[in-house]
Amino acid sequence: MAYPRKHDRDDYASRRRPQLLPTDEIDVNDIETLRHYVTEYGKIIPARITGVTAQQQRRIKQGVRRARNMGLMA
Numbered sequence: 001m002a003y004p005r006k007h008d009r010d011d012y013a014s015r016r017r018p019q020l021l022p023t024d025e026i027d028v029n030d031i032e033t034l035r036h037y038v039t040e041y042g043k044i045i046p047a048r049i050t051g052v053t054a055q056q057q058r059r060i061k062q063g064v065r066r067a068r069n070m071g072l073m074a
Contacts, residue, residue: 025059026059026060026062026063027063028063028066028067028070028072029067029072031067031072031073034060034063034064034067034073035073036050037050037052037060037064038064038073042068042073042074044060044061044064
């Protein structure tokens with residue numbers, strides 16, 4: 001009995017992560033948006049939990065770190 005192929009292009013397109021961020025740029029001064037991706041203890045939530053892409057996670061990380069350095073976030 002032949003098994004179906006697991007790596008079809010149609011299957012890959014349906015497994016992509018949705019774009020959860022409304023914009024491509026993360027504004028450091030927009031603390032309300034950044035707080036959605038940070039726990040109450042100040043840790044950045046991983047992308048596997050939030051569902052953002054790797055590129056978006058890097059932007060979130062950079063934005064949170066800049067906001068911390070500017071003193072906008074604790």
